[in-house]
Amino acid sequence: MEREIYNLIKDFDSIVIARHKNPDLDAYGSQFGLYYALKARFPEKKIYAIGDTNSLNFFQEMDKVDDDIKKESLVFVLDTVAKQMLNEEDYIHNKKIVFIDHHRNMIDVDSDYYIRDTESSSTAEMVTNLLIQLGFEITKDSARALYMGIIGDTGRFMYNSTTANTLRTAAVLLDKGINIQEIHDLIYLESIENKQIKNIFFNSVKITKENVAYRKNKKEFIEKYNLDTNFVSRGLVGQMSGIKEIPIWANFTYDSASERIFCELRSRNKPVLDIAKKYGGGGHLYACGCSVETWEEVDKIIKDLNKLAKER
Numbered sequence: 001m002e003r004e005i006y007n008l009i010k011d012f013d014s015i016v017i018a019r020h021k022n023p024d025l026d027a028y029g030s031q032f033g034l035y036y037a038l039k040a041r042f043p044e045k046k047i048y049a050i051g052d053t054n055s056l057n058f059f060q061e062m063d064k065v066d067d068d069i070k071k072e073s074l075v076f077v078l079d080t081v082a083k084q085m086l087n088e089e090d091y092i093h094n095k096k097i098v099f100i101d102h103h104r105n106m107i108d109v110d111s112d113y114y115i116r117d118t119e120s121s122s123t124a125e126m127v128t129n130l131l132i133q134l135g136f137e138i139t140k141d142s143a144r145a146l147y148m149g150i151i152g153d154t155g156r157f158m159y160n161s162t163t164a165n166t167l168r169t170a171a172v173l174l175d176k177g178i179n180i181q182e183i184h185d186l187i188y189l190e191s192i193e194n195k196q197i198k199n200i201f202f203n204s205v206k207i208t209k210e211n212v213a214y215r216k217n218k219k220e221f222i223e224k225y226n227l228d229t230n231f232v233s234r235g236l237v238g239q240m241s242g243i244k245e246i247p248i249w250a251n252f253t254y255d256s257a258s259e260r261i262f263c264e265l266r267s268r269n270k271p272v273l274d275i276a277k278k279y280g281g282g283g284h285l286y287a288c289g290c291s292v293e294t295w296e297e298v299d300k301i302i303k304d305l306n307k308l309a310k311e312r
């Protein structure tokens with residue numbers, strides 16, 4: 001496969017690099033890691049990094065590319081093969097299309113090549129190894145992006161998706177002279193205001209007698225501190241994690257846009273996915289979510305979590 005990818009890259013004058021919507025650090029990191037390496041290797045080619053943007057863009061403004069150019073381009077799509085994770089206009093126009101992903105999902109879009117490695121911690125880890133196999137120099141800015149992707153998806157090498165190969169790959173990137181202190185500060189330092197919100201949040205976490213921790217973020221709380229639903233729902237659920245006595249935790253957040261309550265369910269070792277599915281949601285075995293209409297339904301979910309916590 002490497003030979004074919006090498007020939008494709010060599011043959012195309014125009015290369016477009018896309019990734020999933022609402023990008024996380026791995027989506028950005030793999031994208032810009034590939035982008036900077038290809039730009040350095042082929043300065044004469046037109047190379048573009050496209051997609052939506054958010055607060056995790058530590059790189060540069062995204063490129064805008066006309067459909068006519070895409071139709072003549074080699075298009076890379078990174079960190080997903082799932083249609084619902086993609087912006088159609090980012091990938092449907094292409095001459096040849098290559099997907100690179102580490103997720104377990106089935107591919108449900110047309111592809112010319114699909115590089116898949118579910119053992120890999122991150123797409124950034126895969127791209128790093130691909131660049132090495134292709135014999136392309138990993139420049140310092142490419143290494144910085146790829147390293148960010150790896151730490152994003154492994155929680156700074158803490159999750160058990162981290163393998164010996166992940167660490168070997170990270171070592172190659174560190175050899176390029178990146179400053180990890182600077183990178184970690186950029187990503188993980190937070191404001192006093194943020195820390196204070198987390199304090200207020202944690203102070204009214206409830207713990208059931210089955211040791212399920214939960215928090216109800218009602219409309220009044222969201223409005224009083226002028227908070228973003230996503231920041232509260234997905235951004236603060238982790239405040240209840242890593243506590244010895246708490247095996248299961250959940251975060252329930254009122255969303256004024258949809259007038260629904262977003263439910264984030266988490267667990268250390270008892271799968272909570274079936275409970276999310278019961279209420280019309282989905283996700284991973286130990287980290288999943290759903291949305292419901294009323295606080296009464298939320299109480300039912302808490303009951304289900306309590307029941308699960310009691311099972312041995």
Ligand SMILES: [Mn+2]
Pocket residue numbers: 026027079102121122123153
């Ligand atoms: Mn990923």
